[in-house]
Amino acid sequence: xxxxxxxxxxxxxxxxxxxxxxxxxxxxxxxxxxxxxxxxxxxxxxxxxxxxxxxxxxxxxxxxxxxxxxxxxxxxxxxxxxxxxxxxxxxxxxxxxxxxxxxxxxxxxxxxxxxxxxxxxxxxxxxxxxxxxxxxxxxxxxxxxxxxxxxxxxxxxxxxxxxxxxxxxxxxxxxxxxxxxxxxxxxxxxxxxxxxxxxxxxxxxxxxxxxxxxxxxxxxxxxxxxxxxxxxxxxxxxxxxxxxxxxxxxxxxxxxxxxxxxxxxx
Numbered sequence: 001x002x003x004x005x006x007x008x009x010x011x012x013x014x015x016x017x018x019x020x021x022x023x024x025x026x027x028x029x030x031x032x033x034x035x036x037x038x039x040x041x042x043x044x045x046x047x048x049x050x051x052x053x054x055x056x057x058x059x060x061x062x063x064x065x066x067x068x069x070x071x072x073x074x075x076x077x078x079x080x081x082x083x084x085x086x087x088x089x090x091x092x093x094x095x096x097x098x099x100x101x102x103x104x105x106x107x108x109x110x111x112x113x114x115x116x117x118x119x120x121x122x123x124x125x126x127x128x129x130x131x132x133x134x135x136x137x138x139x140x141x142x143x144x145x146x147x148x149x150x151x152x153x154x155x156x157x158x159x160x161x162x163x164x165x166x167x168x169x170x171x172x173x174x175x176x177x178x179x180x181x182x183x184x185x186x187x188x189x190x191x192x193x194x195x196x197x198x199x200x201x202x203x204x205x206x207x208x209x210x211x212x213x214x215x216x217x218x219x220x221x222x223x224x225x226x227x228x229x230x231x232x233x234x235x236x237x238x239x240x241x242x243x244x245x246x247x248x249x250x251x252x253x254x255x256x257x258x259x260x261x262x263x264x265x266x
Contacts, residue, residue: 001180006172014039023048027127029141037100044105044126051138054109054122056080060096066108067131068092079109084120087113092120093131110134133261139254143203150207151175155182181217182210188233189240199256200248209239 003018013033020042028043030052043050054060059078065071069088079096092111097104108127111120112135123134151157157175160168185206190198210217216235220228245253252260 001176004176006169020046020048025049027051027137029138029144031141031144037098037105038102040107040124040126041100041102041105044107045102049125049127051123051125051127051134053138054080054124060098060109060124062094063097063106064095066093066095068094068111070094079122084111087118089113091131096124133258136254136258136261139257142254147179147203150204151179154204154207154211155179178210179207182206184217185209185213185236185239185243188236189243192237192240193244196248196256197244199259200245200253201243201255202245205243205245209236209242212239 003022005016007016013031014036017034017039023043024047027049028051030039030050032053032055035052035055040050040052058080060080062075062077062079062082065075067089068091070082070084070092074082079094084092090113094109094111095106096109097106099105107124109122109124110131111122113119114121121135123138125134127134127137129137148157155175155178157172160171162168162171183206186201190201213232213235216228216232220232245251248256
């Protein structure tokens with residue numbers, strides 16, 4: 001974790017964002033709650049990278065057909081107004097532009113065929129990587145949601161027993177602190193795991209193990225002796241086989257999928 005902010009539930013997500021200049025050379029995978037062309041423009045301006053699903057009511061103009069069976073006659077048309085109601089190829093790619101308050105944003109947009117919904121899902125980005133990597137990279141947004149889920153289900157972030165602002169903020173901070181402390185489990189257990197298991201680490205499972213070892217963490221923090229440190233370390237190693245998806249041998253994780261694709265490019 002590099003940054004967080006606690007706000008009232010009525011605060012729009014877009015009003016909470018880290019300093020733009022801190023995002024140079026960083027990839028920001030954008031939740032639709034943060035959707036803003038001016039934000040994308042600023043990330044690109046400072047030398048950062050963005051990746052986002054396109055909102056269904058977005059109006060962006062096609063400037064170039066890069067790959068896929070899309071007629072050149074649609075150049076200049078709004079992307080989502082183009083009648084693509086059947087599969088033309090697994091991946092479509094176009095260059096688009098959007099005039100926003102900050103200036104004109106130019107970037108690539110990649111479409112992936114969704115067999116369940118029988119339509120293309122479109123993703124905007126300024127990343128210069130192979131088109132087939134865009135959707136697997138976007139899937140990295142899911143672990144962020146799972147961190148919130150782990151904090152709620154295992155670390156009591158959803159058990160706010162007061163309407164007092166100070167109490168609520170302190171309980172949320174305690175949950176965030178517990179999540180950060182749980183990374184100790186990852187640091188100690190990961191070297192004991194095979195690469196396949198390392199790529200299938202589950203933040204939800206780590207949170208559950210952290211709860212099981214809560215007393216051991218407490219004893220170490222209060223006493224701070226080598227004895228309690230060793231007890232904690234031994235128990236973390238004992239639970240090391242509980243922090244990854246047990247189906248990893250049969251079902252590829254998002255991280256493993258991207259790593260395999262990247263290795264194929266070398």
